[in-house]
Amino acid sequence: MAHDTPPVYVSNTQQLQGFLSLKKVEKLRLCVEITENRASEKSKTFLSFSSEAEAEAEASIIESRDENYSGSYDGCSLEKEQEENKNDCSNGASSKDDNFSSYGESPTDDEDSPTLPPKKRYQNFSMSGSKGNLEVLSLEMSSIDIAVGQRYDSKDDLERRLKLLTVRYKFDFDVETSTLTSYVVKCWVDGCLWRVRVSTLGESKAFFVRIYDSKHTCSCTERYNRSRQATPDILGMLYKNFLGDVGPAVPPTSVGIAITKQFGIKMDYWKSHRMLKFAREIDEGTPECGFESLPSYLYMIRRANPSTVTRLQIDELGRFMYVFLAFGASVNGFPFMPKVVVVDGTFLNGKYKGTLLTALAQDSNFQIFPIAFAVVDTKNDDSWHWFFTQLTLLIPDEEGLAIISDKHNSIGKAIRNVYPLAARGICTYHLYKNILGWYKGKEAFHLVKKVARCFRMSDFTAIFEEIEAIHPALHHLQRADVRLWTRVHFPSERYNLMTTNIEESMNRALSHARGLNIVRILEWIRVMMTRWFAEWREDARPQPTTLTRGVEKLLYGHVTAARELTVQRIDDHHTEVKYGSSRESLNVVNLVERKCIYRRFEREKLPCVHAIAAAEYNNVCRISLCSPYYNSEYLVSAYAESIMPADEAQPIPEIMVDQPCLPPYIRQQQ
Template identity: 80%
Template sequence: MAHDTPPVYVSNTRQLQGFLSLKKIEQLHLCVEITENRASEKSKTFLSFSSEAEAEASVVESRDENYSGSYDSYSLENRFDIFDDSDDASSEDDNFSSYGESPTDDKDSPTLPPKKRDQNFSMRGSKGNLEVLSLEMSSIDIAVGQRYDSKDDLEKRLKLLTVRYKFDFDVETSTPTSYVVKCWVDGCLWRVCASTLGESKAFFVRIYGSKHTCSCTERSNRPRQATPDILGMLYKNFLGDVGPAVCPMSVGIAITKQFGIKMGYWKSHRTLKFAREIDEGTPECGFESLPSYLYMIRRANPSTVTRLQIDELGRFMYVFLAFGASVNGFPFMHKGVVVDGTFLNGKYKGTLLTALAQDGNFQIFPIAFAVVDTENDDSWHWFFTQLKLLIPDDEGLAIISDMHSSIGKAIRNVYPLAARGICTYHLYKNILGQYKGKEAFRLVKKAARCFRMSDFTAIFEEIEAIHPALHGYLQRADVRLWTRVHFPGERIDTGYDDQMGRVTAARELTVQRIDDHHTEVKYGSSSESLNVVNLVERKCTCQRFEREKLPCVHAIAAAEYNNVCRIFLCSPYYNSEYLVSAYAESIMPADEAQPVPEIVANQPCLPPYIRQQPGRPNKNRMKSALEVAL
């Protein structure tokens, strides 16, 4: 192998066994580092290859002084020498004499191509929850008396065997009770005969002629069974892991070296895809286990609300999930909910709908999630119907969204008392896409944030003078939905300026008492900046105090003048007690060890029907005009 071959990470003994077999094919210098993960009681092996005149291997001991790994499945003709011993101990203190023989035979080992330069050959670990086919390379072979649960299982084992030993087979007989295959080369005596026993559907191997009478070259000319699903199974079990850092090119190189199969990029890509499905499960398995998963989530998290909607054929339509921690934490949030949807990637696509709130520290607080087919009248109406179980309709409630017409219809039908507002981010994005002019855009942002009607009127008239078309668009968008001054409910903002900054500015104001409840606050002697503060009713003529539920700079100045603690002027949503109460509960994972009722486990949930859209799908998301501008 080339001297610059990158390191290879393997996570189990089967993979290590496969790489050790290369010593019979190529001249290697093998450096092995074995580390122990005490938490998971699993070991990780690090391999580094380089070309040498003679095969040579070295082991660097784990830094854990209590490490006592066992390696009885391997045997090397060349002993392992320690060349990097950090404790200056002699290499004689390690005994590597109990290694078993390599599982590959010389006659079946392929002549491997040289390592290409600049190829990523790293394999990092990933965890999976499903049971996978557990095989040792030497146990792939067939034997008389073996039992297989079905004919498909037997056929899969035969395909693994043919790829492993580089030949192919033809099916001679295939019935519900009998299965006979033979080598595809005419006259070869290799054959397997299997049949069922009694009423059982299991297949038993009756006859196995394991010797090929054809030439090795001839029988290896048809690698028909080397399909991505079979190669993915072999790769997952014997060659490497399928973590996100593994790329298709690495998979192709590993399979070519071990099995001598030519791998193009797309075949390597599909092989890696199948290997990951073995490790993580298929999307179809995810839909099948969804009812059980929702049941376990509800059991682990009291007060959790879940809903699963399927059609008359048992196919998935919608799912709704609100964790108990979110349900019980929402009363400590601002009475405003932001809803939105985003596209999902994957085989079955779909749309993720979310409902979010804002805590007293201006951070996002998740309330509920739903997966639907697309954003339309039915899906949004269903989502708000489920959301109403957690958040009842109320005049003090504000629901903020984009300008999607289906959202507006659903809010009017399900939440008639709540105030609906338009997210200014989406409004700005539409304006930048349709209208030009930075000055007009700046005025729109300023108009949306005004606290007093007089200020808004002046700015809106200025927009009309500069850009009449934009002024018309903003009117059609309904100023009650996107402006703070016209909005009937409590809007959610991304954050407010620093309170300490307001305290500093308040010290420069002139304060004069009017009566027991009212205080006059102004900048210097100018009467144009005069504001009147009522600390009892928590109001100010600037309108900021009552809308933000936080003391404005004028209220802070009046509070300091009247010896009133400004902290008591804040809404309770900004108190630390509310913030602690909002996050008092935790979201617990599902306990898979607990049994699931049979009626839940047997509930059908098939994947939804999808129609492939024409054209090539986009891989890169195009940034909006607002994102570019910001």
Template identity: 70%
Template sequence: MFDDSDGASSEDDNFSTYGESPIEEDEDSPTLPSKKRYQNFLMSESKGNLEVLKLEMSSLDLAVGQRYLTKKHLKRRLKLFTVRHQFDFDVEISNLTTYVVKCWVDGCTWRVRASTEGLSPQFYIRIYDSDHACSVTERSNRSRNATPDILGELYKNFLGDVGPAVRPESVGIAITKQFGVKMEYWKSHRTLKCAREIDEGTPECGFELLPSYLYMIRRANPNTVTRLQIDELGRFMYVFLAFGASVNGFPFMRKVVVVDAFAVVDTENDDSWNWFFTQLKVLIPDQEGLAIISDRHNSIGKAITNVYPLAARGICTYHLYKNILGRYKGKDVFRLVKKAARCFRMSDFDMIFEEIEALNPDLHGYLERADVRLWTRVYFPGERYNLMTTNIAESMNRALSHARGLNIGRVSASRDWTVQRIDDHHTEVKYGAAGESLNVVNLVERKCTCRRFDVEKIPCVHAIAAAEERNVSRISLCSPYYKSTYLASAYAESVMPVDSALPVPDNVANVQCFPPFICQQPGRPKKNSMKSALEVALANKRPRKEHICSRCSQSGHNARTCPI
């Protein structure tokens, strides 16, 4: 919602009232042309700060007697009028009581004179000479009054859509075709921005309504928690919002907080992150079983230490990989880093970490400084389950689809394992006649010597094989956080929209919240995130060539094992 009207009320569109004068002419008023009777039309701006006045093309016409609340409204109407008719004007007189404009072409007779009446700030059109003595080509060669805010209003109301798919180039083409205004890219960009502000509202209007909006969200969604922080000047600082539907689902989720973009703040600094985690602590208390995963931002680490001293902190391995790709070379070493981060046993990690040190001592030192307790599974002090990155915030559906197929694959593989009971609780599981891989499973404590069962809380292939032998349900071995009942309970409640029909109390509606001071960066605003080195590398990665048997030209085997 946005207030950007042209100053005309709906009365301006009522042609049945033309020629009627509800007030008497003043003797001091200028003499009106005999062919143009005095008409009194109130050109009022819409009172709602965020209401859009729907213009009709016919309402852009000028007439003697039209009345405008202020000179600003009159100037806006004149600009709209000249853009529509493809010409421009110069200002001859502009003061508190009089405003006179004429066509910019020398010798042209088009002219408008408006003035106030008494002490009122309202401007009346007294004289309007609508005929041009110049040629169409001459008067359309200039369009200084075709500013982005004017063009944005015309485009929004008359020409096209302002959705996210619309590009500035298409806006420029449409305006040039309709109004003959030459549009360079940045003018088209600013025009589209103004049109979207008319349709969606400005940031200033959004901040103004924020207290009332949060109140209505709380009223529509029980147990919802909102916090709004403003400074001493009434300007916005931080906002925190947790819907009641999410809050009620927290007990059914893994005790892992993935921090990516949970709060709206001025910048990532110590104060903002401390404020955010302080609000989060109201909903998720500090405890030893809690894990918090984030990037390596220093302010996040400090805030977690201050607000959540009992929780275990881990860093996103994806961000770690990006830093490694940008600083160090060698695909083999990068592959080893990924293997080291995902190890379940300390012996496996130590062996791979020594190999990294032999190949690249600098990278080994960097990984040690990054603290192995933060980026590895095996040394992580808490329970992070299978959450190694913050990517879960990007695609929940992708994560769930991968988990749905995980158990099926493990069940199939478990049939190739040899199982032997050790005692009532322990089971030996080995692969191959020579026992190339041997692990011990404890189904009661839900542990395996491979440690995958311990960390992910999902039965590993060894645990599944042991469960099959002991006739134990595989599903019963999974953590309840992976069960469909917990998932359904976590998302059982709905987020309700605000009910605008219900009144907002005065003590809420009167709270002032101004927008923060923002320094606009030069250049084109960036909306798409820049691709990291890892994303570029994965996009350019060639698919592995499938091996084909040289004897029968079929895949899946070679000439040595060919059945032919």
């Protein structure tokens, strides 16, 4: 293959097998990269080829991997994950905001889907566990044996060694005697002479092997039929140390297959599930350990990140209730954001359940800007009130602030009590879904969507009358408080944020962390935000234009459309703009007050096509018509600070180490 052969996009396994077969006739290097398209939830595989120095080595590696291919890679199943977006698209529902959020993306992407930070998911084309790890495993297993005279500090150590022995030799045993001073086991097959007797010596609590009959007199066809002593904790230890990954994305079925192939132990789903749970606890710690170390973790995060706000709420018995975390970089970066906050919550999957609450903004490049996170028991009046109370430490209550959420009653109560001056808006997508559920007929749905997004009162009135004519029962939309869901009646500015799409995107980004213990959840968030802030800081600095890249792309379309408009000056402040000779498209623009009778200009704080046409006619700088929030300098300032990891080498005060934080009571989700 030529050295400059471009990347090849492979769409199915047959094509992949065809390219793999090229190694028989070509000297090539194969690089496989699997990326996740968050807008469409589909995977793409990229293949690139190069020849010369590394080709033969890479081809030989591929050949060896092909020979050992088991259908499972890195502890994960190769079965394609298909996550369908059931957003009622077939019947007209859509959660899309105005297309502000995906500028700079490929035209083939969903134009209206919120932008997540660019992230690639890599998977190595190798078996679960490298060849080196499997060799170490074989060496370790070969050294596991029992001998007369061996000393074990505790019975637990002895039982662990015996269980590892059953895995090595593929048999099972029954416990014949188990006391404080004696322990006797024998092969589970009746009549077999395999036997181990262990006991203490004098006052010592250690156990010593007294008798070991190592020869089995039973048939292998009998003793291989049971593996009860190959318990999930033992198998979890072996899998974690030698075989594969134990990350949140690894399914139990895949690790069960890996154990069966390596040790010949039959694994059902629930045994695999318990084994994977033990393996993860080795790597991540137990849920109880997470609560115990939470005060120390919060202290270390505050010490490493000045201006960080943390709050830990426990009850009178020292049991965990709530925790709140806002990194200093977010606290100091939010003043450079438009004053619109989107809040929502998602359920956690761990032993103690709970709910993760988040508060987000959107930066001037239409990217998600995380503000604060909290873990609470559930979505109720008390938890939401506590969350917003902590949020006031970062974002004070003031006129001009907008808070967008779903139509949860507890959120509404908390905003009225804690943020009385702020304007509350609800996600229009949830409203659309309710209408589609209550009333059948796409014509009414499209009109409701249109009336929610219109900019002028006259347009709102005309469309609403049309809705009532089609479905008289929909007059309840007036009672739903049009100030919450319509742009024209909203008492503040919500810019382009009509839905909670950015919250849904954040929930997807954190989906793999929802089953971790509480400290691991917060650390997952910290790692994610550290990466995002670093990437976006580097992306913001070299932007050569005064406005951000996303705004430039938006205004490019406006500039192109503005050239088709007819412009006529009225006076020093007002300009008449229309399309051709049609009076229906007549708009009056006031560049001094930054207003247009269409009202898009003042609502979005960006010049509409009419304002751009008027500015060009009057020789006014169009950049000056944009809100300062859309300047590149604001974007750089928003990500000026870094998010640092905790420095575990520094000592922690005893008062923090001894602070109690017990696990909460296990409760059902509401």
